[in-house]
Amino acid sequence: MTSSDDSSKMKTSSEKSNNLLAKRYIGLEKSIWTELNALPIVHKAIDLGQGFIDYAPPHYFIDLYKETLDDPNIFLHQYTREMGHRRLVEAISNVYSPYFNRKIDPLTEILVTDGATQSLFNCIHSFINPDDEVILIEPFFSCYEPMVHSACGIPRYIALKPKPESIKADISSSSDWILHKNELESMFNSRTRLIIINTPNNPVGKVFTRNELEHIANLCQKHDVICISDEVYEWIVYDENKKHIRIATLPNMWERTLTIGSAGKTFSSTGLKLGWTIGPQHLMRSCRVVHQNCVISCPTISQEVVARCFEYELKRINSSKCYFNSISNEFLEKRDKFVQALKECGIKPVVPDGGYFILADYSQFAGDKFQSDTDDVKDIKFVRYLTKEKQLATIPATIFYTDDHHHLAENYIRFCFVKKDETLDKAIEILRKLKTN
Numbered sequence: 001m002t003s004s005d006d007s008s009k010m011k012t013s014s015e016k017s018n019n020l021l022a023k024r025y026i027g028l029e030k031s032i033w034t035e036l037n038a039l040p041i042v043h044k045a046i047d048l049g050q051g052f053i054d055y056a057p058p059h060y061f062i063d064l065y066k067e068t069l070d071d072p073n074i075f076l077h078q079y080t081r082e083m084g085h086r087r088l089v090e091a092i093s094n095v096y097s098p099y100f101n102r103k104i105d106p107l108t109e110i111l112v113t114d115g116a117t118q119s120l121f122n123c124i125h126s127f128i129n130p131d132d133e134v135i136l137i138e139p140f141f142s143c144y145e146p147m148v149h150s151a152c153g154i155p156r157y158i159a160l161k162p163k164p165e166s167i168k169a170d171i172s173s174s175s176d177w178i179l180h181k182n183e184l185e186s187m188f189n190s191r192t193r194l195i196i197i198n199t200p201n202n203p204v205g206k207v208f209t210r211n212e213l214e215h216i217a218n219l220c221q222k223h224d225v226i227c228i229s230d231e232v233y234e235w236i237v238y239d240e241n242k243k244h245i246r247i248a249t250l251p252n253m254w255e256r257t258l259t260i261g262s263a264g265k266t267f268s269s270t271g272l273k274l275g276w277t278i279g280p281q282h283l284m285r286s287c288r289v290v291h292q293n294c295v296i297s298c299p300t301i302s303q304e305v306v307a308r309c310f311e312y313e314l315k316r317i318n319s320s321k322c323y324f325n326s327i328s329n330e331f332l333e334k335r336d337k338f339v340q341a342l343k344e345c346g347i348k349p350v351v352p353d354g355g356y357f358i359l360a361d362y363s364q365f366a367g368d369k370f371q372s373d374t375d376d377v378k379d380i381k382f383v384r385y386l387t388k389e390k391q392l393a394t395i396p397a398t399i400f401y402t403d404d405h406h407h408l409a410e411n412y413i414r415f416c417f418v419k420k421d422e423t424l425d426k427a428i429e430i431l432r433k434l435k436t437n
Helices: 003-020 032-042 059-069 086-100 115-127 144-150 164-168 181-187 210-223 281-292 300-314 323-344 378-390 403-408 421-436
Strands: 110-113 133-138 154-159 192-198 226-230 257-262 275-278 348-351 357-361 412-416
Touching (some): 032 378, 086 300, 110 115, 115 144, 115 192, 115 226, 115 257, 115 275, 115 281, 144 154, 181 210, 192 210, 210 226
Parallel strands (some): 133 192
Antiparallel strands (some): 110 275, 348 357
16 A cells, blocks of 8 residues: 555545534534643643642631542442532532522532533533524633533623723723623524623632622513623632622522532632532423433542531631631732732732632733734733743633634733642742843
8 A cells, every 4th residue: 555545545535534523513622621731741831720729728628628539438439419419409408598589498408519610511502592692791711612512502702891991990800801891782683592600700810799690590581581690709709898699699580590610719728529419490490401311420438528618617707717607808919919919020910809810911011023924813922921931820811712802811821829839839939030031
């Protein structure tokens, strides 16, 4: 066989392989996250990119994990209830019922999932039929859009936009990033099935106000739309005047809202990969169908650990010692320290009201050295440069936007600041050296 025959055979094999992929996933094969997650490892960079804490979770979490592993109950090593370990759903109900102003039924209104990502998958795939529309608010977590596509839905996009005066400021706030009411209203129509909101938002750190949520709620009710509320950063809010509000608690919204939470974010242990959905029984019934035909059930040991952690915190829920109440103060010091360092280095931060991340405008700092081209947007080029040449890993902001809205984000990169002081100090040192070069 000649080399041309070999080439022809390989091409045919490749084409066959491409044809095997279900059409609903075509176009979703590549993810820049694969590259971005690998870069800091390859280049031994300080990692302020990925959203995880690089120090131990609360001490009792470790103690309760060990206690659970030593428990003589052999059934903790076997399958548990498909829709959520009984002890865990009861603990979630006991903790969250007061925050939702209602008694949440642990057996019919809570679904435990393999992380918040699976909760999103369940919710989206439960209700979307071909050509149904889903409103996505940019910037959004990267899995939202492909999940809508894989469910054969049509995503429609509206962007949070910074107020013009905030762009010019040396330092601005995530609360300056807003939705324009008329633009949002124009997104809703008879084909709109879902809207997904994320508060506190990743990556901006915006905490939606009551007025903003009420406007969204009124539109959902007017057009009979279901709201998926991604609230994984619910406990991490830095301004007492901008408290986290659950849209499900607004008038007539419990009946049309699915609220998503995360054990990994709640207990600073993202490796748990446990999440949950809370919502009314008539919506949860559909989510359960997707769940039981996907993962069936989640790991028993992990659910038992999280249940015990919730029970521990429930005993001190109204105390300043409760982790849900103290975690914001812990992160606030880190946020303020890093905000000041960015400003001193000529990088303009957007101060977050909640969450793990700071968006920062690096354009003045980098000058004209990095420009978009046909292959890459300039923030991606700058992030590669920082990681490969300066050993500091961050995340480009444009990956949270669609192509049409890249222009809103190409001057920004995202830093994860919930790291130990040693890590932040090393990152700040790199940034200061960059300024002097």
